[in-house]
Each structure stands twice: as structure tokens, then as C-alpha cells.
Amino acid sequence: MWTRKGTILLASGVSLILIGMMISNFQFIIIGLTFIAFLSINGWVDGHSELEISRELSAYNVYKGDKIMVDLTITNKSYKRTQQIEIFDNVPHEMKLHFGINKMKINLGPGQSTKISYFVRCPLRGYYTIGPVSVRYRNVFNLFVNESKIDSRSDVTVFPQVRDIEEALLKSDVPNMYTGATTLKTPGPGMEFYSLREYIPGDSFRSINWKAFARTGELMVNEKTRDAVTDVFIFLDIRDVSRIGTVLKNSLEMGTIAAASVASHFLKRRDSVALVTYGSKMDYLGPETGDKQNFKILSNLASVSASGSMPLQAVTNALTSRISRGSPIFIISSLEGDGTTLPAIRSLAGRGHEVIVLSPSSIDLERLVSRIPRLSYEVLKLERQNRLTAISGYGAKVIDWMPDVELSQALMQVKGS
Amino acid sequence: MDMVEKEKTRETLHIPLLRRKWQILTFQILSTISLLIVMIRMNILYGSCTEEFILLAEGSAYWCPAYEHTRGLVWLSNTHDPLIPNFLLGIGQSGLSSFSGPLLLCILCTVSWSYILTKGEKLQNDIKKGAGIILALWVFIPFLFTWISSMAFNGPEWPLKHFGALFSPMGFFLELVFLGVVFAPILAGLMGIWGLSRRLITWAMGYFLLVIGIHAILTFEEISGAFDLGLLALPSQIGKSSMFGGLISPLGFDLLLISILLLIFLESGLAAITHLEYAMSLPEGSKNDIEYIKQFNNVVNSNLIHLVVIISLTSFTTMLALQFDDLLVSFVGIMQGSQWSGQVQESLELQMTYGKVISASLFMLVVAGMRYIIPWQRIFGYIEMNINNLRS
Structure with a gap:
């Protein structure tokens, strides 16, 4: 393709030759010919992208x-x-x-x-x-x-970034509810010894207790305590409203960081973690343990984008049968524009789940991008406060997460019922 | 070996270092030399008035709009004493020495301009303000002085008759205008080359083409017949080819030299700016990166080689194109006898430009089409690869 300079040179060359011919001026003709010769010789050289x-x-x-x-x-x-x-x-x-x-x-x-x-x-x-x-x-x-x-x-x-929240969970009310659950001893894959039982075909030879075999003359195998002591459910709100804020700081971004950090923390403790995202549709990643699950959760969180307006109650109703009894549930949502939040949380708490609501403050996030009059802000803030208080009234632990507050700091401000 | 390595790593793509790089300096020096030679060649070709015009002046000072500065300044000095000293204007000198004073002024202006460009914007604004104030004072102080002093002796009066004093700097500006006819493109060119301004380089190139164009129009028979300004026209015939073994005529060579020098001035001046611009666009990390430095050298060296080879080939091709009509005439001459060959021979032998231009254009078409016939790059690539193999 010709550049502007090339085109100008060609046009000038031709024009100079023609004008030179008209007024019998050899200087014009020679300059014109030189330009054309310059272009022709340059045409011999061509770049390539092989x-x-x-x-x-x-x-x-x-x-x-x-x-x-x-x-x-x-x-x-x-x-x-x-x-x-x-x-x-x-x-x-x-x-x-x-x-x-x-x-x-x-x-x-x-x-x-x-x-x-x-x-x-x-x-x-x-x-x-x-x-x-x-x-x-x-x-x-x-x-x-x-x-x-x-x-x-x-x-x-x-x-999404994974923040270290171990210290925050130790200091706050949040981990206390799991102390009972962690003592539950059930057989399963794990590290600690649980009991001896008779060998049944299919058992790994590595699990055979040879000393017991020598002592009793029967094949006995070691059973281990199941390491995953509990299933943690994380509900992440990715509805359209979660995009409120800036590109780098909005409900969705804060939510993905929180979900990744919470999941990573519990997976490190060998718990099972399930992730539910809901926006235009619901995505459910069943409870599992280990690094593979961590990778799955992170990959899932990497791809989420804000869209749709699915109500929380529709999600909880659909998953009621899959949520293990007594499992703690993290709900990460700005709680905006969803009238079903209260009944959904009430229903979960009523079924004996520990519910922790981590709510990025959408009003403060909106303030980052647009000016809200002081009075309106105060009113909106009060409304939000009432909503959070009502939720905590149903037994949920509520965290009002301000945009400028770190996740670990926010987790330490758990308000229990 | 270690010393060589150290020397290599010391090389970076920072502008102060690049401005001292031999390739960049070569581009700038080549461009400057071309600019100065263009000025001299243009002065020789376009700087004369006709004999009749000189005779009409009968020995007194005269001026015609030719590409020459001393004639106009001498003519101006008859009406008032020039403010700029004669040795700086080139008055009283002849030949090349008449260029030395104004060239010195141009170089001084370029050096100070380049220096000011490196300083802060504040200094540039201060200088602009200072120049404005001096000009205003120069215009108004003589006017106020003459008016007030007149009132002191003659009593109150309207300032109308002293308005002439407002034009006291006009003489100085006229001197600059007469100097500018020849040296404006030189100053712009020098400032463009050394102050790294594409705009000024293209402006200088445009100015030269404009001078050639105006000269061509004013000396065109139809115009000079009705409105003679005394400009000496170029010969309407290019003459017999007697240089380089009959390849080009002396007039043709002079004209070709100007166009080739204009190309060298433009391309080498712009090349230096393009490479420095690229280096400036790189972030700090890349300026020290050995790979970037190596490729920068590759690009600059290839540009230098291209400039030499392509400009040489362009000159040779243009000479051949201008001579191509002779070849055609000889070829047609071989086929003597037929009516057609006779007609073609007659039309090509026209002393006017048409035959030459048409044959030259045909030749250019052949040259342009050669890219599809001969794989130049592949041939040179093989040669380069074999040289590298031999070296290793």
C-alpha cells in the first residue's frame, strides 16, 4: 500500500512532468522523472513477514x-x-x-x-x-x-486476588461456629488414624495393617479420619447491579476477591467448598476438597461477569436439597434490587445453617463514580443499614464492607445476632 | 574481548548518545551538505538576470526576482544604509564568499534555536516576550520621540505627520526579506536538520520547488513576452549528451544534480529524525536492552546503505531515461525503409520535450516492472548469507 508521502511523490512527479512538457521546462521534467525513478527503484525492495x-x-x-x-x-x-x-x-x-x-x-x-x-x-x-x-x-x-x-x-x-484472611477469621466470630464441626470423626480420606476394620476386596494394599495381621491372622486395614470436616457454601451475587462502581472497584470485583480468599482459606483447612454464582443464570460447583477444587473455583471466578437479575431465593430453593445439613453459608452480595434476600436468608437460617453475609456497600461504590447529594446518601445509607439489621435479626452474621476497607479488616467487624 | 563487550554494553538508545552516533551524524551532515550545494547550484542556474535587463539599468543598481541576494540588497542600500553590516549581508563580495556572511547568520540562528529548544518552556516564552517588547519599543520610541520633540519646539500638534517614524524598522525587515529569498530555505533546512523538525525540512523542500516553479512560470515565453521581469530563462533544449560517455548533457546534469540533491536533503534529514523519534518512543528499559540496540543499528545501517544505493540508482536511471529516446531513434533507424519507421523517427527526433518525455516514461515503466522479473532481494539475501557463512 502506498503511504501519503509515496502518493504525493507520485502525483508531484507526474504533475511536474506534465507541466514541464506544457511550458517546455526541463527542470520540472527532470525533477518529475527523478521522483518517478526514485519510486520505481524503491519498488524493487519489498519487506516480508515470513x-x-x-x-x-x-x-x-x-x-x-x-x-x-x-x-x-x-x-x-x-x-x-x-x-x-x-x-x-x-x-x-x-x-x-x-x-x-x-x-x-x-x-x-x-x-x-x-x-x-x-x-x-x-x-x-x-x-x-x-x-x-x-x-x-x-x-x-x-x-x-x-x-x-x-x-x-x-x-x-x-x-481474582487471594487475600490472607486466616488471622481475621481467628480474631472474629466467624470461625467459632466451626469448632464443633471440626471435632466430628467420620471415616474417609485423610491423614489421622480412625479405626481398624476387616479387609474387604478393593481395599488398597498400602492400607493393610501388617502388625494386626501378624497378631490376629486376619487381614485388617487402617481407616483414616475424613479430613474435610465440613462443606462450606459460597453464594456469589453476579447480577447486573454488581457492576456498580469503577472498573477496578465494584461489587463484583470485591466479591470475587472475597469468594477466592474464603474458598482458599477453607480448602487449605481440608474442608470442602462449593461455589454458587447467580446472575443471568445459576452456576453450581459442587463441594470438593483439594488444590483441584481451588483451581476450579478460581477459574470459575476468573470468568464471571455481571449480568441478569436472578433472585437469591430462586437459587436457595433450587439448592436446598444439595446443601449439607449444618453447612456454613457465605453470601457475598450488595443486597441491592432483590426483594427475596430476607426470606431466603430467613429460610437458610431456619434450616440451621450458619449464614455469613458479606455485603460490599454499593452506595459507597456508586459514590466513586457519581456525585450523590448528601441528604440522599444519608437516606440510602439508612435504608441499607435497616436492611442489614433485619438480616442479622434472622440470625445471620452481617458484614457491611466499605470499598476502602481490606477484606481481612472487614471480616473482623462481624456483627452477630 | 571483555573490553569490546563492555564497550558494546555501554551503548544505549538515549537521545544525547544517539545525537553523537556516527550514522545519525552522517545523515545530518549529508543533508546539510546537500542543502548548501542546492543553494549554490540554484544560485548559478536561477540567480541571473537577462543581458537586456542589465543593459537597461545602464550601470545603476537593479534587481530582478532571481535567486540571488546581493543584487537586491545593493539596490536597497541606495535608498538607506543597511542595519546589518555589509560583510554579513554579503554586499561587496562575489561568488561563494557572498554566501559566507548570511550563512554564518543562519548557523548562529540554528545553534541558538537548537539550544533554546533544549531549555525550558519558560525561557522560550521569555525570549518571545523579550523580542516582542524590543520590536514594540523599536517601532514606538522613534515615533514618540519625534512627535514629542516636535511639540516641544512647535507647540501641540496631531501626530499624523510623524506616522512615518512608525515604519523605521521597515528597512531592517526589507533587508531580511531580500536575504530570505535565498536564505529562508537554508535557515529552515538547517533548523529542521539539527533542530529535528520534519515540518521545517519539508517547508525548505517546498520552497525550493516553489522557486523553481515561479522561475519557470515567469520565464515562460508567453508570460515573459507580456511581462518581462528580467529573469534569465533556462535553455529550451537540453543539449548534446557529452558527459559520462554521452550519457547526459551538461545542462541535464546540472538540473539532475539539483533534483538529486533535493532528494538527499529531504531523505537524509527525515531519516535522522525518524530514527531519533523511534528511540525516544522506547521506554527506559528498552533503551538499554542489547537486542533493541542491535536492531536499531541494523535499521540505521540499512537506511544508510539504501540511501546511497537507491539514490545512486535513481540518478543513473534518470540519466538513462533521458537518453532512452536516442536508443529508440537508433533502433528505429535500423529498420530503414518503411514509412512507419520514418514517421516514428521524425516524431522522436523532435527537439522539444515530448519525444524525450514519452520515451523516458516508457523506460520508467520498464524499470518499475523489473521488480517482477528479477528477484533482487533473494539474490542479495543469498550473497549476504554466503558471506556470513564464510565469516563464521
Whole structure:
């Protein structure tokens, strides 16, 4: 493709030749011919994008706010020079360049290679793709330009941040309710010894207690205490209202951080954690333990986006049969625009569940993006306060989470009934 | 070996270092030299008045709108003494020495302008304000002085008859205008090359083309016949090819030299700016990155090679294109006898421009089409690869 300069040079060249002919001026003709000759000779040289590109990332799964190092190796595999080309590695606009830059002007000879190294910061959770690589050939004198893309892509998952909330849970009322539950001894996969029983076909040979076999003459196996002492249910509100606030600070972002941190904390304690997200539809991830479950939860949280208006009661009704008796339930919601919140929580508390409501203050989040008159703010705040008080009246522990307060700090402000 | 490595790593892409880099300096020096030679060549070709016009002046000072500065300044000095000293205007000097004074002024202006650009915006604003105040004082103080002093001797009066004093700086501005005819593009070009301004470089290039255009129009027979300003027209025939083994005529060479020098001035001046702009756009980390430095050197070196090779080929191609009509005439001459060949020969042998231009355009088409016939880059790539293999 011709650049503006190339086009001007061509037009000037032709015009000068024509005017020169009309007024019999050889200077015009020669300048015009020189311009055309310059363009013709430049036309012989052409850049190319027959490049081999490989991209390496320092990590493919990162937490929000982490940095990734990107190494892009470009090799000219053809038998001709690339000429002056600009390489541009397409980075999603949600990622920010932290160190270095994702472009380079190169001119590689046959077989030569070079490397672009840069760091990107990932301030927003989600699934992203780095690439493809844009290649722009620009003539040395900026007369012609040609753009192409090389399909080299790398997928990156940015999980929500996981905050350390262990200390906060120890100091607050929240963990106290699990003290009873943790003493429950039931056989299952775990570390601690539970009892001896007779061998039945299918049991692992590793679990055979050889000393007992020597003593009794019968095959006996060791049974272990089930490590997962309880099933923790996390309900995350991802309705449309949860987008209130800024891109980086809104109910949904705060909620994903809280859900990830709570899940991670209980999974580390070998508990089973289930995640329920509800917005335009309900997504249910059943209770399980271990790192795999942690990965599943984080991946799930990485992909959530605000949409829909599903009421909480519809979710709780649908899951009543699946929630284990006595399981603690975390509800992470701004509690805005859902008239079913109260009956839903009342119903859960009535069935003997410990309900903890972590509620990002949507009024204060809205204040970050728009000006709310003082009087209106006071009224809205009072309404919200009444709603929270009513919920805590049903036996739920309620946390009013302000935008500028850290999760661990917020958890220490548990208001019990 | 270690010392060499250390030397290499000391190289960065910071602007102060790049401005001392030999490739960048070569671009700037090439551009400057081309600019100065263009000025001299243009002065030789477009700086003369016609014999008739000089004769009409009968020995007194005269001025025609040619690309020459001393004639106009001498003509101006007859009405008032110039404020700028004669040695700086080039009055009383001839040939190249008449350029030295004004060139010195241009260089001084460029150096101070480049220096001021590196300083803060406050200083630039202060200088602009200072210049404005001095100009205002220069305009109004003589006027006020003459008016008040007149009133002191003659009593109260309206200032109308002293308005002439308001134009006291006009002489100075006229001197600048006459200097500017020749040196405005030089000053703009120098400021563009060394002060890194694309706008000024293209402006200088445009100015040269404008001078050539105005000269061509004013010397066009139809116009000069009705309205003669005394400008010496270029010969309407390009003449016999006698240079470089019959490749080009002396006049053709002079004209080609100007257009090639204009291209070198433009392209090398812009190249230096483009590379420095790219380096400036890089973040701090990349400026120290050895890969970026290596590729920057690659790009700059290839640009320098392209400039030399492509400009040389362009000159050669243009010369061949101008001579292509001769080849066609000779070729048609071989096919003597037919009526058609005779007609073609006659039309090509026209002394006017048409035959030459049409044949040159045909030649350019062939040149442009050669990119599809000969795989230049692949050939050079093979050569480069084999050289690298031999080296390793």
C-alpha cells in the first residue's frame, strides 16, 4: 500500500512532468522523472513477514495484579532480508505494560533472530489472549507500507486476588461456629488414624495393617479420619447491579476477591467448598476438597461477569436439597434490587445453617463514580443499614464492607445476632 | 574481548548518545551538505538576470526576482544604509564568499534555536516576550520621540505627520526579506536538520520547488513576452549528451544534480529524525536492552546503505531515461525503409520535450516492472548469507 508521502511523490512527479512538457521546462521534467525513478527503484525492495515467532510467558495462570514476563523470539527463516519491519505484539488493553515495550523495529538478515522481552501487569481478572503478532513493513523512505498478522497466541488466565484472611477469621466470630464441626470423626480420606476394620476386596494394599495381621491372622486395614470436616457454601451475587462502581472497584470485583480468599482459606483447612454464582443464570460447583477444587473455583471466578437479575431465593430453593445439613453459608452480595434476600436468608437460617453475609456497600461504590447529594446518601445509607439489621435479626452474621476497607479488616467487624 | 563487550554494553538508545552516533551524524551532515550545494547550484542556474535587463539599468543598481541576494540588497542600500553590516549581508563580495556572511547568520540562528529548544518552556516564552517588547519599543520610541520633540519646539500638534517614524524598522525587515529569498530555505533546512523538525525540512523542500516553479512560470515565453521581469530563462533544449560517455548533457546534469540533491536533503534529514523519534518512543528499559540496540543499528545501517544505493540508482536511471529516446531513434533507424519507421523517427527526433518525455516514461515503466522479473532481494539475501557463512 502506498503511504501519503509515496502518493504525493507520485502525483508531484507526474504533475511536474506534465507541466514541464506544457511550458517546455526541463527542470520540472527532470525533477518529475527523478521522483518517478526514485519510486520505481524503491519498488524493487519489498519487506516480508515470513518469520518464525515463538512466545514464552513466565506464567499462564496468574492472580490479579501480578506481572507476567513475555519473551517473543522472532527468526527470519527465509533467504532474504526482512527489510525495515515493525513488530507489534498485541497485548489486551486490560493488561498494562510494566517494563519494556511490546514493539520493535527490526531488519533481520537471512537466518538471524532477535528477542523482545517485556513485562505486563494484569490489573483485571479474566481470560486473555496475548497475540497475534502484527508485522508492518515500512519502506526505508516511508513510501510503501504493508501490514500483516502472524497467528501466534498465548492464553492467560487472571484469577481474582487471594487475600490472607486466616488471622481475621481467628480474631472474629466467624470461625467459632466451626469448632464443633471440626471435632466430628467420620471415616474417609485423610491423614489421622480412625479405626481398624476387616479387609474387604478393593481395599488398597498400602492400607493393610501388617502388625494386626501378624497378631490376629486376619487381614485388617487402617481407616483414616475424613479430613474435610465440613462443606462450606459460597453464594456469589453476579447480577447486573454488581457492576456498580469503577472498573477496578465494584461489587463484583470485591466479591470475587472475597469468594477466592474464603474458598482458599477453607480448602487449605481440608474442608470442602462449593461455589454458587447467580446472575443471568445459576452456576453450581459442587463441594470438593483439594488444590483441584481451588483451581476450579478460581477459574470459575476468573470468568464471571455481571449480568441478569436472578433472585437469591430462586437459587436457595433450587439448592436446598444439595446443601449439607449444618453447612456454613457465605453470601457475598450488595443486597441491592432483590426483594427475596430476607426470606431466603430467613429460610437458610431456619434450616440451621450458619449464614455469613458479606455485603460490599454499593452506595459507597456508586459514590466513586457519581456525585450523590448528601441528604440522599444519608437516606440510602439508612435504608441499607435497616436492611442489614433485619438480616442479622434472622440470625445471620452481617458484614457491611466499605470499598476502602481490606477484606481481612472487614471480616473482623462481624456483627452477630 | 571483555573490553569490546563492555564497550558494546555501554551503548544505549538515549537521545544525547544517539545525537553523537556516527550514522545519525552522517545523515545530518549529508543533508546539510546537500542543502548548501542546492543553494549554490540554484544560485548559478536561477540567480541571473537577462543581458537586456542589465543593459537597461545602464550601470545603476537593479534587481530582478532571481535567486540571488546581493543584487537586491545593493539596490536597497541606495535608498538607506543597511542595519546589518555589509560583510554579513554579503554586499561587496562575489561568488561563494557572498554566501559566507548570511550563512554564518543562519548557523548562529540554528545553534541558538537548537539550544533554546533544549531549555525550558519558560525561557522560550521569555525570549518571545523579550523580542516582542524590543520590536514594540523599536517601532514606538522613534515615533514618540519625534512627535514629542516636535511639540516641544512647535507647540501641540496631531501626530499624523510623524506616522512615518512608525515604519523605521521597515528597512531592517526589507533587508531580511531580500536575504530570505535565498536564505529562508537554508535557515529552515538547517533548523529542521539539527533542530529535528520534519515540518521545517519539508517547508525548505517546498520552497525550493516553489522557486523553481515561479522561475519557470515567469520565464515562460508567453508570460515573459507580456511581462518581462528580467529573469534569465533556462535553455529550451537540453543539449548534446557529452558527459559520462554521452550519457547526459551538461545542462541535464546540472538540473539532475539539483533534483538529486533535493532528494538527499529531504531523505537524509527525515531519516535522522525518524530514527531519533523511534528511540525516544522506547521506554527506559528498552533503551538499554542489547537486542533493541542491535536492531536499531541494523535499521540505521540499512537506511544508510539504501540511501546511497537507491539514490545512486535513481540518478543513473534518470540519466538513462533521458537518453532512452536516442536508443529508440537508433533502433528505429535500423529498420530503414518503411514509412512507419520514418514517421516514428521524425516524431522522436523532435527537439522539444515530448519525444524525450514519452520515451523516458516508457523506460520508467520498464524499470518499475523489473521488480517482477528479477528477484533482487533473494539474490542479495543469498550473497549476504554466503558471506556470513564464510565469516563464521
